[in-house]
Amino acid sequence: xxxxxxxxxxxxxxxxxxxxxxxxxxxxxxxxxxxxxxxxxxxxxxxxxxxxxxxxxxxxxxxxxxxxxxxxxxxxxxxxxxxxxxxxxxxxxxxxxxxxxxxxxxxxxxxxxxxxxxxxxxxxxxxxxxxxxxxxxxxxxxxxxxxxxxxxxxxxxxxxxxxxxxxxxxxxxxxxxxxxxxxxxxxxxxxxx
Amino acid sequence: xxxxxxxxxxxxxxxxxxxxxxxxxxxxxxxxxxxxxxxxxxxxxxxxxxxxxxxxxxxxxxxxxxxxxxxxxxxxxxxxxxxxxxxxxxxxxxxxxxxxxxxxxxxxxxxxxxxxxxxxxxxxxxxxxxxxxxxxxxxxxxxxxxxxxxxxxxxxxxxxxxxxxxxxxxxxxxxxxxxxxxxxxxxxxxxxx
Amino acid sequence: xxxxxxxxxxxxxxxxxxxxxxxxxxxxxxxxxxxxxxxxxxxxxxxxxxxxxxxxxxxxxxxxxxxxxxxxxxxxxxxxxxxxxxxxxxxxxxxxxxxxxxxxxxxxxxxxxxxxxxxxxxxxxxxxxxxxxxxxxxxxxxxxxxxxxxxxxxxxxxxxxxxxxxxxxxxxxxxxxxxxxxxxxxxxxxxxx
Numbered sequence: 001x002x003x004x005x006x007x008x009x010x011x012x013x014x015x016x017x018x019x020x021x022x023x024x025x026x027x028x029x030x031x032x033x034x035x036x037x038x039x040x041x042x043x044x045x046x047x048x049x050x051x052x053x054x055x056x057x058x059x060x061x062x063x064x065x066x067x068x069x070x071x072x073x074x075x076x077x078x079x080x081x082x083x084x085x086x087x088x089x090x091x092x093x094x095x096x097x098x099x100x101x102x103x104x105x106x107x108x109x110x111x112x113x114x115x116x117x118x119x120x121x122x123x124x125x126x127x128x129x130x131x132x133x134x135x136x137x138x139x140x141x142x143x144x145x146x147x148x149x150x151x152x153x154x155x156x157x158x159x160x161x162x163x164x165x166x167x168x169x170x171x172x173x174x175x176x177x178x179x180x181x182x183x184x185x186x187x188x189x190x191x192x193x
Numbered sequence: 194x195x196x197x198x199x200x201x202x203x204x205x206x207x208x209x210x211x212x213x214x215x216x217x218x219x220x221x222x223x224x225x226x227x228x229x230x231x232x233x234x235x236x237x238x239x240x241x242x243x244x245x246x247x248x249x250x251x252x253x254x255x256x257x258x259x260x261x262x263x264x265x266x267x268x269x270x271x272x273x274x275x276x277x278x279x280x281x282x283x284x285x286x287x288x289x290x291x292x293x294x295x296x297x298x299x300x301x302x303x304x305x306x307x308x309x310x311x312x313x314x315x316x317x318x319x320x321x322x323x324x325x326x327x328x329x330x331x332x333x334x335x336x337x338x339x340x341x342x343x344x345x346x347x348x349x350x351x352x353x354x355x356x357x358x359x360x361x362x363x364x365x366x367x368x369x370x371x372x373x374x375x376x377x378x379x380x381x382x383x384x385x386x
Numbered sequence: 387x388x389x390x391x392x393x394x395x396x397x398x399x400x401x402x403x404x405x406x407x408x409x410x411x412x413x414x415x416x417x418x419x420x421x422x423x424x425x426x427x428x429x430x431x432x433x434x435x436x437x438x439x440x441x442x443x444x445x446x447x448x449x450x451x452x453x454x455x456x457x458x459x460x461x462x463x464x465x466x467x468x469x470x471x472x473x474x475x476x477x478x479x480x481x482x483x484x485x486x487x488x489x490x491x492x493x494x495x496x497x498x499x500x501x502x503x504x505x506x507x508x509x510x511x512x513x514x515x516x517x518x519x520x521x522x523x524x525x526x527x528x529x530x531x532x533x534x535x536x537x538x539x540x541x542x543x544x545x546x547x548x549x550x551x552x553x554x555x556x557x558x559x560x561x562x563x564x565x566x567x568x569x570x571x572x573x574x575x576x577x578x579x
Contacts, residue, residue, distance in 0.1 A: 107528050278451055
């Protein structure tokens with residue numbers, strides 16, 4: 001019954017290979033097949049935004065550069081700041097202390113886009129150039145900032161973060177009036193190269 | 194001739210497996226191997242943009258917040274509105290009726306970027322928070338709006354649209370003067386998690 | 387010993403298939419497993435930006451449409467142009483000659499986002515509609531423009547560049563005062579469909 005043995009071997013091989021093909025491979029560049037998804041990289045940072053208000057030019061890290069017809073560029077406009085475009089170059093720190101040594105810069109813009117509640121659209125990058133991280137992570141998405149946490153997209157990266165994609169969870173860690181706020185950013189990368 | 198039979202089995206197995214490996218797998222997270230590509234998810238929505246013109250502040254869903262040196266923020270500028278930056282928070286509906294119950298909000302900006310014809314650059318999100326959809330879809334791309342249809346990129350998503358990518362086809366469904374326009378958005382997602 | 391021969395065939399087949407599965411497949415839609423990564427498509431272009439300065443409206447391809455409180459929209463602001471938002475519709479050429487036949491348009495915006503050195507955040511598209519290329523490539527990222535080369539992300543594409551992703555390296559090829567600059571863009575696509 002040798003042929004049978006050959007067939008058995010072949011069938012065994014078939015199932016072995018099939019199992020190999022079907023099983024979820026843990027390599028990070030292969031997309032996981034079912035939730036919950038596990039990030040291939042997980043990073044947490046804080047960044048600090050100090051909006052120029054006409055008096056704080058020395059410390060300000062952000063400025064209003066667009067406003068609705070009913071606003072100006074020194075004071076955030078009424079109606080939930082709708083229409084205010086803010087450019088920023090904010091220090092990134094590892095903890096929640098504004099005065100900690102920055103590990104990079106958060107650079108880009110946000111634009112308040114709703115009249116009845118505070119919400120903004122963000123386009124920005126984390127730019128790193130230290131011994132720890134080199135390269136950039138690019139972000140875009142809606143930030144309904146009255147929610148405790150908000151998810152935006154990691155749309156790409158360069159250098160140490162070459163081609164990455166993921167989701168970043170923003171959380172307002174502190175704010176003081178309309179001039180200072182601090183965001184905690186929990187970056188979960190699901191595509192790592 | 195048993196060995197032959199074994200060999201035949203093995204060869205048959207080889208071709209079987211080879212076929213399995215080469216055939217386009219319908220699983221959405223595996224990229225299809227050859228065009229035409231089939232979306233793993235297909236959604237169609239409408240959104241409605243009413244630009245503030247100085248008189249319609251109650252109904253307006255959008256406002257001019259940047260303009261070229263030769264323009265202002267109440268009337269779209271000449272030269273194809275070149276340089277006008279518009280922020281919006283528009284209702285999304287399932288049909289083409291402005292008064293249908295909104296299923297989400299389209300939030301972000303467009304910026305007219307050409308002097309001789311109407312064309313804009315878009316950065317925005319669809320934000321859903323209903324029983325049907327929860328999460329956001331993020332878009333970016335060029336919108337040469339005199340073309341019947343225009344393709345932009347879906348650059349990411351969160352919640353129900355976690356990590357998605359795709360292409361969205363925009364079509365101007367209606368416009369009334371320079372104050373109201375309605376876009377039909379055909380979203381084809383090719384990466385679904 | 388025919389069964390053995392069958393087993394040998396099967397084992398040979400196993401290793402053959404295993405090798406096939408484990409080896410990095412050169413197909414562009416499969417992500418490469420280890421650096422260095424090889425682009426599935428590599429393109430180089432130049433684009434030319436002529437900023438409106440109040441006198442060059444005929445030739446200008448860009449205009450300042452947002453500025454910080456201390457600036458205006460005809461002259462780039464002090465403090466490294468921090469807060470200037472510029473919209474552009476620039477010709478793309480294959481060589482570094484402004485007067486070469488354009489093969490497409492670079493359309494979008496940049497926003498200077500740092501007070502102490504020149505750096506900007508970019509959101510734009512390359513829009514092609516020629517016999518050679520049809521479709522668009524969408525870009526986003528930080529541009530620390532005093533660096534010789536800067537990497538930004540290719541976040542998506544349409545048409546001939548359907549669903550693409552990659553990295554683009556920018557290099558300032560020339561500049562004349564604050565009115566004209568020319569960028570060399572080296573586009574390396576790592577996801578091609």
